[in-house]
Amino acid sequence: MKKLSVFLAVMAAVGLSAATTANAANNGKLMFKGTLTATTCEVLPGAGTGGGAAGEINVDLGNVSFRDIGTFAQGNLSTKEDIQLLVTCNGGGQPDSVKMRLVASQGSGLDLQEPKLLRTSGDAKGVGIGLINSNSQLMSLNGNETIDADFVPDGLGNSTATLDFAAVYVLNNVNTVPGSADGYLPFVMDYQ
Template sequence: MKKISLSLAIVAAMGLGAVGSANAANNGKLVFNGTLTNITCDIGAGTGASPGTNPGEINVDMGNVSFSEIGRFADNKLATASPIQLLVNCTGGAAQYNTVDMRFVARQGSGLDNLDQKLLRTTGAADGVGIGLLNSSYQLMDLSGNETIDAPLVQDGAGGATAELNFGAVYVLNGASTNPGNADGFLPFVMDYQ
């Protein structure tokens, strides 16, 4: 999974280099940062999720929700939340690691909601709503920050390990006028092992 982290860093560095070259004449630099590990892990869908059609995708069904059942971020109205469980299965190189941290990259997904930057922007016909993530303590997370979902790696004694990441997702009003319709979104994530 560190390969994903490294590729995101390269894309970000390339984007920063392009911005910098607009202000500078003919020079600049790319700064590459990354870490290579021996750990090999797969992330699969558990309860509340299903495999997507493309590798690495995990589908979460948010259900058919009425605007009257959801509230603003501060209201912490979570009755319609969809629980999500991801299963981490490391087949080798895990002996030196104790935890897995899942961090989210909303800006590279459907983006942060324009009216409430703590939420994921939705795509589709619906207006007035964003998607909020719930941490393992069932509290809304601020997607514009650095919050992570963390879990211990359970060693199997043969260099492998497993972990369960339990969290949730819920529709949250963003303050705009509401309009019914599809409210989809996508949220890239990176797994860090420590």
């Protein structure tokens, strides 16, 4: 009887295996593509900007009164906080320039009232966070507009680019409520 039980168990396992194989008829392939380079680039906080965890740049917008900010059309940028990022590359095949894209959809998201602002989290209502380019213009945060800089070689096989811009609270036409107003904004560096 033991031999028959073992035989039936083995036959059931073979049958289950065949049934599983028969049901797994969908085929496909993974396509991988990439580029390797001898160049290593690092993004670090510059003047007036603090470092956080690996890959994070901290920007403190401070304690700001609603009366000191306005809509972007009003042009009140007195509470803006300057941001400087230093991009340093070393190794062979140095890039000539860098373009930084801001992708709000992968972070706090775009403000529902004013789509050029970063949505804030926290208790405060009535504001978003705007990023200001070097021409004092409110930037689009949808990943299409870039902050650009050329690399400057140091003669030792390294090169550095400096990205300068600013952040500011901007009213978004919602009734204001005081409190914390935080946000996070992922960025992508494109080297050329």
